[in-house]
Amino acid sequence: MTPDTDVLIVGGGPTGLLMAHFLGLRGFRAIVVEKQPQPYDLPRAVHFDGEVMRILQAARLAGRVRPQTLIGKGMLFQDAGGNTLVDWSRARKIGATGWHESYRFHQPTLEKNMRNGLRRFGRVVYRQGVGVTGLSDTGGNVIARLSDGSALTARFAVAADGAQSSCRELLGIDLIDLGFEERWLVIDVRLKRPRPDLGDYSIQHCDANAPATYVRSTGNRRRWEMRLPADRTGDHVSDDEVWAGLARWITPKDAELERAVIYTFRSRLAETWQRGRIFLAGDAAHQMPPFMGQGMCAGMRDVANLEWKLALVLAGGDPSLLQSYETERAANARAFIDLSVRLGRLINQTAAGAVPAGRMKSIWPALGPGLGRPGAGVGEQVPQALQRGPDGVVRSDDISPNGFYLMARDDTACGIPVWRGAEDWLKARGLSAVLVRPDGHGLLAIPEGAAIIPALRPFVPMITTLPDRASQQV
Ligand SMILES: Cc1cc2nc3c(=O)[nH]c(=O)nc-3n(C[C@H](O)[C@H](O)[C@H](O)COP(=O)(O)OP(=O)(O)OC[C@H]3O[C@@H](n4cnc5c(N)ncnc54)[C@H](O)[C@@H]3O)c2cc1C
Structure with missing residues (x-):
């Protein structure tokens, strides 16, 4: 049937x-x-x-x-006195993904x-x-x-x-419980008048007594999140409670409430x-x-x-x-869960040194073991390269109709789309080329000096069977 x-x-x-x-x-x-x-x-x-x-x-x-969208400037973790503990600023230019780091x-x-x-x-x-x-x-x-x-x-x-x-x-x-469980009040507001002093960075107020988060959203939307005390029960939130929580930043003269909801933040993974x-x-x-x-x-x-x-x-x-x-x-998901939990401990100030003080960089964890022979470049996100042409920017992922292509240091004819780029990334791994999967990760790494076409041969059935992504951009 x-x-x-x-x-x-x-x-x-x-x-x-x-x-x-x-x-x-x-x-x-x-x-x-x-x-x-x-x-x-x-x-x-x-x-x-x-x-x-x-x-x-x-x-x-x-x-x-x-x-x-709005390009994100990043996040600062500050102690109760307003001193920056961790600075997670994002670059203002396009990065290795072919896009900005944060939106x-x-x-x-x-x-x-x-x-x-x-x-x-x-x-x-x-x-x-x-x-x-x-x-x-x-x-x-x-x-x-x-x-x-x-x-x-x-x-x-x-x-x-x-x-x-x-x-x-x-x-x-x-579900496997990975140990984090806290109730937080999440408040979304729309500003009625400009408040540039609130800033464009997200701020994590790291304070054992009153941990809180400020988020600069798009347009006139702003968000605050506040951890609730352990003895605060029930899910009803009154407007008085919301404005009392917001008083150190804004008043009803500045903004109208969009919603206030209690969430339980958890760290869990399906078995x-x-x-x-x-x-x-x-x-x-x-x-x-x-x-x-x-x-x-x-x-x-x-x-x-x-x-x-x-x-x-x-x-x-x-x-x-x-x-x-x-x-x-x-x-890969576990790496993000673990770091989110460590940052949560820093915000709660329950674990000094949960994250080293100073500048923090975004993480791009590799995939776990799966397809391809493990080695440098395989399972890692391959940088997306850009070229500016007469019709605007061309991105390397777009050259392939179904998503597979070869990122190579030199021009090469091998029967599949090839983009010459990511030289530094390839060089640092001792590679002349990498076969890029449709999700942007490396499937096959080709070492310097190795022949490309025989190395690609076992992957040809996969590459030729996968249907194209045929529709246009919307
Ligand atoms: C306060 C807060 C802030 C967050 N901030 C961020 C952030 O900045 N960045 C980020 O990446 N993530 C953030 N997240 C997480 C993000 O919102 C979720 O990870 C995301 O929405 C999950 O998407 P999903 O499609 O998997 O599930 P959901 O968005 O939950 O969608 C699941 C859908 O399935 C439907 N459904 C359920 N059961 C059935 C059924 N039996 N039959 C049919 N339909 C069903 C539900 O109605 C729902 O619409 C945040 C979450 C919270 C709570």
Whole structure:
């Protein structure tokens, strides 16, 4: 029996929507089901990094998203006296991802862009107000029961249904608790008058008695987050409590409240990310406190890793390829969870020296073991190179229709797209070239002096089987 769709995507948050775009671009059928009757219109994430903009570029969404972002200046960690403990400034120029290091954005606007962008695909269906209530892998297919009483079959399913993932529960997958749990009040406001003195940096107020975060969002939006005392119970927040908390920065004369919500920040990792034909992605697979602004970023990295592997298997490739999704991604997500927790300890001032004082640099952890022979360049993010031409900037990832290309120090003819660039990065690793995967990571490293064409040969079936990302930028 032909399944109803190629991939069922559970959850219409950023993770699920991104997966739908990649599948649509490569010409596959996908159905996204989102259980909430209306889109969630309040911001959670406010920051994403250059790698995520690179992923949005691959999904042909960067053109739509970039104008609605603000380039982030960075984050300062200050003690109760206002002295800077850690300076995590971001460079003002384009970096190794081919984009700036940090962007501020408005999550509901991004999600709206992503939902609207799905209209370009004839084979992708988005169903609002329909939830998954049952999910199983029959061996050959996935079968899902939906909240409207119907059933749906798919070749694969991606459970991107968030931190409370019902799919994870239906599959009996436990979460590993990595030890961080704190209740924080998150307040979003819209300024009524300019307050340039608040600044463009995010500030982490590191104070054992009153740890707090200030975030410069897009437009006139600003956010404060405050840790709640351990004895503060209940979820109701009164306006008086909010303004009392904000009093050291703003008053009702300066701003109007958009919302105030209590969140429990946690650090957790699903014990496994795959059950047969069903994959967990995004918050369903991992959760971290938001001190680095990396939760959504990690979900988008999951999708970038999984989408081309799923597409290859849907196009007839070896299904064992899919096993590398969890091994590669879990290690990378864990690195962000661990650093977010260490920064949380610094903000709470519970662990002196949790992070060395001074300047902090962004981390770009390599993937865990998976595809390719381990070695320098393999599983690392390969820099994206740029060239300015008469028609504007050309980025190296865009030269390849399906995402595979060779980044090389010299011109070479090898039957796949080649970009001459990233010389310093290649040289530092003793390489003449690297085969770049569709998610921007190295798959094959070619040492200086080694012949390129024979080294590439085992990868040719993979490169030629993967369908192109055929749609245009929106
Ligand atoms: C205060 C705060 C600040 C944050 N700041 C940042 C930041 O600056 N940068 C960053 O990268 N991340 C940040 N995050 C994290 C980020 O918001 C999340 O990681 C991200 O939204 C997760 O996306 P997702 O698509 O995986 O899950 P979600 O956004 O939770 O989406 C899951 C969707 O699945 C739907 N769903 C659930 N169950 C079902 C079902 N059974 N059937 C159908 N649909 C279902 C839900 O309704 C929901 O719409 C922050 C989080 C918080 C709370």
